[in-house]
Amino acid sequence: MNTPLTIGQLQSHFNGMEQRRRLYTAVFLGASLIVFFGGFSIAEDLNSGGFWQGLAKFFDFPSQIIQDTFAADDWLITVLEYSPAMLETINMAMVGTLFGAVMAMILAFCSSRNLGILPGLVPVARRLMDITRAFPELILALFLIYLLGATPIPAIIAVMLHTAGALGKLFSEVNENIDRKPLEGLQATGASWLQRMRFGVLPQVLPNYCSYALLRFEINIRASAILGFVGAGGIGQEFRTAISWGAGDKISALFLLLFLTIVVIDQISSRIRRNLVGGAYQMA
Amino acid sequence: MTTMTLDSQASRLRRTHGEVIRKSRMAAFWPLTSLGIVLGYLVYAWIAFDVSGVFGAADWNRGVLLSRDSFHHKYQVSYSARQDEVSVTVEGDRNTEQDPLPSWVTTDGDSYRVSLGGRHIVTFATGRLDYTAPDGSTYAVRVTQDGVHVNGYRAFLDDDNQYRFVPEEQSGNANPLDMDELVERGILPEGSSFAPTKFEYAPDFYKTMRVTRAQILVQRYFFGWEYFWFGPKSQLHGLSTGALWDLAWSEERIDPALSNAEFIFLEFWRNPDWQHNEMFIALLETLLMALLGTFVAAGVGLPLGFLAAANFNPIFASRMVLRRLFDFLRGIDQIIWSLIFIRAFGLGPLTGSLAIAFTDTGTLGKLFSEAIENIDSKQVEGVRSTGATAIQRYRFGVIPQILPIFVSQTLYYLESNIRSATVIGALGAGGIGLKLVQSMQTQQDWENVMYLIVMTLIVVVSMDIASGWLRRKLINDRG
Numbered sequence: 001m002n003t004p005l006t007i008g009q010l011q012s013h014f015n016g017m018e019q020r021r022r023l024y025t026a027v028f029l030g031a032s033l034i035v036f037f038g039g040f041s042i043a044e045d046l047n048s049g050g051f052w053q054g055l056a057k058f059f060d061f062p063s064q065i066i067q068d069t070f071a072a073d074d075w076l077i078t079v080l081e082y083s084p085a086m087l088e089t090i091n092m093a094m095v096g097t098l099f100g101a102v103m104a105m106i107l108a109f110c111s112s113r114n115l116g117i118l119p120g121l122v123p124v125a126r127r128l129m130d131i132t133r134a135f136p137e138l139i140l141a142l143f144l145i146y147l148l149g150a151t152p153i154p155a156i157i158a159v160m161l162h163t164a165g166a167l168g169k170l171f172s173e174v175n176e177n178i179d180r181k182p183l184e185g186l187q188a189t190g191a192s193w194l195q196r197m198r199f200g201v202l203p204q205v206l207p208n209y210c211s212y213a214l215l216r217f218e219i220n221i222r223a224s225a226i227l228g229f230v231g232a233g234g235i236g237q238e239f240r241t242a243i244s245w246g247a248g249d250k251i252s253a254l255f256l257l258l259f260l261t262i263v264v265i266d267q268i269s270s271r272i273r274r275n276l277v278g279g280a281y282q283m284a
Numbered sequence: 285m286t287t288m289t290l291d292s293q294a295s296r297l298r299r300t301h302g303e304v305i306r307k308s309r310m311a312a313f314w315p316l317t318s319l320g321i322v323l324g325y326l327v328y329a330w331i332a333f334d335v336s337g338v339f340g341a342a343d344w345n346r347g348v349l350l351s352r353d354s355f356h357h358k359y360q361v362s363y364s365a366r367q368d369e370v371s372v373t374v375e376g377d378r379n380t381e382q383d384p385l386p387s388w389v390t391t392d393g394d395s396y397r398v399s400l401g402g403r404h405i406v407t408f409a410t411g412r413l414d415y416t417a418p419d420g421s422t423y424a425v426r427v428t429q430d431g432v433h434v435n436g437y438r439a440f441l442d443d444d445n446q447y448r449f450v451p452e453e454q455s456g457n458a459n460p461l462d463m464d465e466l467v468e469r470g471i472l473p474e475g476s477s478f479a480p481t482k483f484e485y486a487p488d489f490y491k492t493m494r495v496t497r498a499q500i501l502v503q504r505y506f507f508g509w510e511y512f513w514f515g516p517k518s519q520l521h522g523l524s525t526g527a528l529w530d531l532a533w534s535e536e537r538i539d540p541a542l543s544n545a546e547f548i549f550l551e552f553w554r555n556p557d558w559q560h561n562e563m564f565i566a567l568l569e570t571l572l573m574a575l576l577g578t579f580v581a582a583g584v585g586l587p588l589g590f591l592a593a594a595n596f597n598p599i600f601a602s603r604m605v606l607r608r609l610f611d612f613l614r615g616i617d618q619i620i621w622s623l624i625f626i627r628a629f630g631l632g633p634l635t636g637s638l639a640i641a642f643t644d645t646g647t648l649g650k651l652f653s654e655a656i657e658n659i660d661s662k663q664v665e666g667v668r669s670t671g672a673t674a675i676q677r678y679r680f681g682v683i684p685q686i687l688p689i690f691v692s693q694t695l696y697y698l699e700s701n702i703r704s705a706t707v708i709g710a711l712g713a714g715g716i717g718l719k720l721v722q723s724m725q726t727q728q729d730w731e732n733v734m735y736l737i738v739m740t741l742i743v744v745v746s747m748d749i750a751s752g753w754l755r756r757k758l759i760n761d762r763g
Contacts, residue, residue, distance in 0.1 A: 032579070035575065035576075035579060036576070036579055036580070036583075039572055039575060039576040039579070039637075040576065040634075042572060042633075043572055043573075043576055043632065043633040043634040043637055044634055046565075046569055046572075046632050046633050046634070046714070047629060047630055047631070047632030047633060047634035047635060048630035048631045048632050049628070049629045049630025049631075049632070050629075051629065051634055054625075054628040054629035054630070055628070057627070057628045058628045060627065060628065061624055061627040061628065062624065088332075091329055091332060091333070092333075094325070094329070095326070095329045095333075098322065098325075098326070134741060134744055134745050134748065135741065136703055136706055136707065136740065136744070137707075138706065138707050138710055138717070139706075139720065139737055139740070142720075142721065142724050143350070143724075146346060146350065146724070147342055147343065147344070147346055147347050147350075148338055148339070148342045149338065149341065149342070151333070151334075151338050152333050153333055153335060153338050153339075156333070222617055225617070225619075226617070226619050226707060226711075229619065229711050230710070230711075230721070239620075243623055255616075255620070258617075259615055259616070262615065263615070
């Protein structure tokens with residue numbers, strides 16, 4: 001057993017720790033300041049326009065948009081004219097999410113250790129999910145646009161693959177956290193593997209699956225809109241055209257549509273999700 | 285037990301607990317109906333997106349070309365009629381002129397003999413190209429006054445906009461043959477394209493030839509990225525790793541001003557073909573965008589989060605204003621912010637980081653204010669009971685409670701922002717994303733595209749791993 005410390009030793013030990021802690025804090029703050037100011041000045045140098053000159057022009061573009069909007073007489077008609085493009089983007093996200101979620105489900109069942117399919121499949125499925133998740137949608141979409149032409153389908157496939165990876169990971173976490181008792185009960189009745197999954201696992205995981213998929217759907221609407229910017233159709237493409245023309249009234253119309261869609265879908269899906277899982281997975 | 289009693293029991297159960305049976309029937313009804321709805325929707329989507337049309341029109345050959353060009357480089361032997369000279373280059377880049385000629389190209393001064401591998405042999409001279417296939421059949425392509433002739437035949441466009449072929453000595457276009465007939469008679473190789481002024485043929489993916497009036501071009505593909513380490517003009521090109529290692533430590537300087545190791549590094553770094561230095565700067569720009577943006581967002585989001593938390597700011601109206609501000613910042617996508625900022629600040633990482641900072645101030649501010657509202661007030665009360673000032677109460681009562689959330693959320697957003705910085709960059713803010721899109725849009729240097737993609741993936745994945753590790757470490761350390 002160690003000899004007990006005297007009060008003095010304890011004191012000096014405490015002071016030492018305190019000082020080290022202060023040093024860490026100072027180093028951390030110093031490093032943060034260096035990152036901030038250093039980063040800012042590098043970024044400022046690399047940027048084609050400066051920060052301080054830009055600040056003066058900051059409101060030029062927004063104010064031009066607002067002026068154009070009030071100057072246009074048929075602005076509401078513009079909004080209506082763009083709704084098919086918005087619908088296309090929503091459809092892109094929907095189809096991508098649907099297929100992506102189905103793929104994610106298959107991957108999740110293959111990658112959950114506790115469901116006992118083929119143990120050899122687990123690492124394969126996990127790596128597959130890691131790869132699809134890490135691959136940026138934009139790059140995939142650009143490749144597919146080169147192959148398939150500038151249509152919404154490249155965007156759908158890109159969204160789908162990314163969704164499969166992202167949702168697959170979440171789904172497999174849900175799978176691994178299930179209560180095993182229903183499974184054991186079913187096994188005791190002599191249920192087959194499929195029956196065990198259908199009656200023991202699915203009822204437990206389906207609400208969470210749906211909730212995650214809805215959340216992903218919201219994310220995918222944004223992603224599909226963005227992919228439109230590189231030529232995949234939908235509202236993103238219209239956006240790009242409107243911005244390059246500098247047509248303020250069209251920009252604001254598209255903006256309103258996108259914003260409204262996101263808000264409405266956000267509201268609907270958060271209500272459904274609350275019903276599904278009792279509000280437990282609001283911030284996933 | 286007899287059947288009678290079982291039946292009566294069943295009917296009794298149905299009478300007393302009918303809702304159970306009805307419920308399970310309903311339970312069977314909904315999955316089927318929703319499956320039907322989904323299938324119906326997919327049929328609609330199939331039609332709306334014209335899936336079959338798009339896949340029908342897809343150019344799969346491009347996919348093959350793309351994957352070949354990503355991992356191969358091509359040597360091209362070309363004869364230009366205008367300059368009346370033959371050159372052997374890599375990827376058609378004049379800086380890569382091969383002298384001496386590679387072993388598979390030989391010349392007797394007048395004509396050139398190109399062995400394309402696999403007993404495919406091309407010989408050419410001014411105005412003529414002869415191709416010998418492995419099976420011994422030969423095809424003589426001649427450039428004449430009126431165009432390109434193959435094995436004594438010339439092509440013309442008929443009234444139906446189809447190419448037809450007649451013997452070259454025939455003056456009119458009577459009794460023309462079509463492509464299949466020419467292939468059948470062994471006049472044209474299968475899969476070639478023959479037009480009045482152009483002959484093109486690719487025996488397989490690794491060799492192509494093209495004859496027009498202005499140019500004769502023979503290409504041969506090899507695996508790998510040529511000139512990846514050192515450019516064509518560099519004297520280090522072609523040295524083995526061992527030779528380079530020896531050179532790096534040898535006393536005799538190549539360039540008197542630099543040590544050999546430095547010289548070798550700079551030759552690699554400033555390789556004009558692959559531009560490693562520019563690539564590095566672009567990567568740095570992307571990282572900087574994400575880092576600076578997240579940093580500003582966290583720094584601004586934290587105080588705003590305090591102001592938006594009900595337990596620290598008693599004024600309801602100002603809280604509401606802040607909350608709506610968060611919603612506004614979050615609701616507008618990073619891409620749209622960056623498009624607004626490009627107008628004001630020009631292209632570059634500053635624009636990208638501002639876009640990231642704006643969106644994430646909204647997200648992090650909201651998260652932080654929620655975390656602050658959920659803190660345990662006992663700790664604050666304890667600090668207060670010692671007579672601490674307001675600042676001390678925050679410092680010792682609140683900050684320790686929200687620090688793990690602050691750190692982990694900030695790191696999490698940093699991770700995702702590196703991904704989004706690529707996207708924002710691609711749409712104009714600069715960095716690796718912009719380089720990627722630009723090199724993809726030129727649609728020729730696919731090996732450069734592949735290099736960029738590999739670099740991007742390495743950065744994204746390694747940042748994911750690093751931040752995940754840091755997050756776990758920080759959170760575990762704090763219990």
